[in-house]
Amino acid sequence: MVSVKPLLFLCFSMVSLAAMADTARIDISIDTQRPGAVLNKNIYGQFMEHLGRGIYEGVWVGKDSPIPNKNGYRLDVLQALIDLKVPLLRWPGGCFADEYHWRDGIGPRNERPRTVNSNWGGVIEDNAFGTHEFFEFAELVGAQTYINGNLGTGSPKEMVEWLHYMTSDADTTVVRERKKNGRERPFKVDYFAVGNESWGCGGNMTPDYYADLYKQYTTFLKAPENNQPKFIASGGTDVQTNWTQTLAEKIKRSGNVRMDAISHHYYTLPTGDWETKGSATGYPEEQWFSTLQQTLRMETFITDNVAILDELDPEQEIGFYVDEWGTWYDVDKGTNPGFLYQQNTIRDAIVAGLNIHIFNRYAKRVQMTNIAQMVNVLQAMILTDKEKMLLTPTYYAFKMHIPFQDATYLPVNLSDTPLYQHGDDAIPALSVSAAKALNGDIYISLINTQVDNAVEVALPQVSQVKGKLLNSRDMDGHNTFDHPDNIHPTDYTATEVNGSTVISIPAKSLMVLNLGQL
Numbered sequence: 411m412v413s414v415k416p417l418l419f420l421c422f423s424m425v426s427l428a429a430m431a432d433t434a435r436i437d438i439s440i441d442t443q444r445p446g447a448v449l450n451k452n453i454y455g456q457f458m459e460h461l462g463r464g465i466y467e468g469v470w471v472g473k474d475s476p477i478p479n480k481n482g483y484r485l486d487v488l489q490a491l492i493d494l495k496v497p498l499l500r501w502p503g504g505c506f507a508d509e510y511h512w513r514d515g516i517g518p519r520n521e522r523p524r525t526v527n528s529n530w531g532g533v534i535e536d537n538a539f540g541t542h543e544f545f546e547f548a549e550l551v552g553a554q555t556y557i558n559g560n561l562g563t564g565s566p567k568e569m570v571e572w573l574h575y576m577t578s579d580a581d582t583t584v585v586r587e588r589k590k591n592g593r594e595r596p597f598k599v600d601y602f603a604v605g606n607e608s609w610g611c612g613g614n615m616t617p618d619y620y621a622d623l624y625k626q627y628t629t630f631l632k633a634p635e636n637n638q639p640k641f642i643a644s645g646g647t648d649v650q651t652n653w654t655q656t657l658a659e660k661i662k663r664s665g666n667v668r669m670d671a672i673s674h675h676y677y678t679l680p681t682g683d684w685e686t687k688g689s690a691t692g693y694p695e696e697q698w699f700s701t702l703q704q705t706l707r708m709e710t711f712i713t714d715n716v717a718i719l720d721e722l723d724p725e726q727e728i729g730f731y732v733d734e735w736g737t738w739y740d741v742d743k744g745t746n747p748g749f750l751y752q753q754n755t756i757r758d759a760i761v762a763g764l765n766i767h768i769f770n771r772y773a774k775r776v777q778m779t780n781i782a783q784m785v786n787v788l789q790a791m792i793l794t795d796k797e798k799m800l801l802t803p804t805y806y807a808f809k810m811h812i813p814f815q816d817a818t819y820l821p822v823n824l825s826d827t828p829l830y831q832h833g834d835d836a837i838p839a840l841s842v843s844a845a846k847a848l849n850g851d852i853y854i855s856l857i858n859t860q861v862d863n864a865v866e867v868a869l870p871q872v873s874q875v876k877g878k879l880l881n882s883r884d885m886d887g888h889n890t891f892d893h894p895d896n897i898h899p900t901d902y903t904a905t906e907v908n909g910s911t912v913i914s915i916p917a918k919s920l921m922v923l924n925l926g927q928l
């Protein structure tokens with residue numbers, strides 16, 4: 411009988427050699443002597459809007475639900491978010507924020523008004539999830555809070571009273587009302603934004619008009635000394651820098667109102683076309699490539715705006731936040747178009763990692779971002795189907811980066827920058843980010859953007875690495891309710907060989923490695 415084993419081994423070796431031939435080894439050195447900015451943990455913030463099943467079903471099911479819950483918050487999602495160490499939650503929108511009247515969401519739940527969510531599917535909003543529910547949820551998750559105020563259809567009085575209701579301890583009628591509604595102590599508001607996308611769904615304003623309104627509203631927004639939020643102005647679109655210019659000029663120079671940051675939004679669309687954005691699954695390599703290429707535009711968008719701030723705000727008093735980012739695809743077939751429900755694949759995990767690397771590079775100004783959105787909407791961490799829940803590849807990308815929260819940025823040098831060529835275009839095949847974690851350990855995050863080829867790197871300073879690898883055989887590998895564990899991180903360890911640790915980063919993968927204390 412002839413054994414087939416040697417033949418198989420020979421074939422395997424030839425394949426390995428062929429793959430290796432494509433990959434030159436890249437030396438990576440980490441500059442521990444020139445630490446950069448602290449990576450504010452709120453770079454890893456989340457966004458939850460009254461949109462589709464993002465809050466209702468995704469987070470809030472109510473106390474009487476058959477879905478196991480604590481005070482109405484579904485337990486499976488809550489635990490997953492606690493495990494994720496979510497640092498910050500932004501609420502209630504988005505476009506929804508500029509039509510949200512906070513008084514609709516306080517008091518006995520069965521007496522709250524029923525309104526229409528005109529932005530997202532025209533569905534009935536019963537206001538069961540309001541101010542108290544949001545803060546209780548944030549406290550359970552262990553997250554800081556970001557409230558987005560209503561500039562579009564509200565009034566200065568309404569906004570001022572909401573901030574007072576949430577933060578004050580004075581014996582006023584409004585604070586008595588909060589206490590009557592069950593909350594003795596003030597809530598902690600960490601960030602407060604005046605309006606959302608005021609260039610579009612928030613009122614179609616010009617930057618000049620918005621700047622005047624921002625000054626008017628913030629003049630009256632008052633909170634106790636020990637409970638001061640950072641005040642955020644809503645910035646322009648991804649292709650604009652004129653909002654940053656106008657806001658920095660008009661508001662900073664006026665000197666008597668606070669603007670701690672300007673916040674922008676940038677979404678990744680595979681095609682770059684809002685009419686036909688591209689599919690969340692089953693896409694060709696062309697759209698794998700274009701999605702990553704579009705994502706990398708985030709860097710230019712940040713540098714263009716930061717350059718303006720560097721000129722107009724050399725004292726670095728104004729942060730540049732990205733309080734909405736992530737992939738936006740055509741909605742999954744058969745779902746309500748207004749609910750923005752989409753699957754989430756290994757491609758999304760790579761998009762998340764690339765964005766995180768960019769934010770880390772500009773962490774001096776980019777001190778806060780929020781991926782859109784946390785559950786069941788756009789690039790979600792978690793998807794639910796009634797009582798079922800799954801964790802997406804993006805969830806794992808965030809989880810792997812937990813050691814980067816509040817770590818210190820470390821520059822990296824690459825001996826070469828390999829390219830991923832597709833047609834006439836090319837993007838970097840390898841993206842790297844390193845940081846010193848709070849416990850002193852050095853972490854490195856590595857992404858191979860290519861569909862087919864591995865990238866081999868050497869870490870000459872390092873004797874042992876251990877960490878996690880997230881990858882997929884298929885370009886659109888994802889988790890389903892029937893197979894929720896298709897894509898998950900696996901353990902990775904490597905040790906020194908001939909004075910250098912060599913790591914082969916598989917195609918379509920993200921790695922986060924602990925390098926110990928260098």
Ligand code: AHR
Pocket residue numbers: 459503504505506606607675734782783788
């Ligand atoms: O995240 C979905 C929507 O995208 C938000 O409501 C809005 O701010 C943006 O246009």
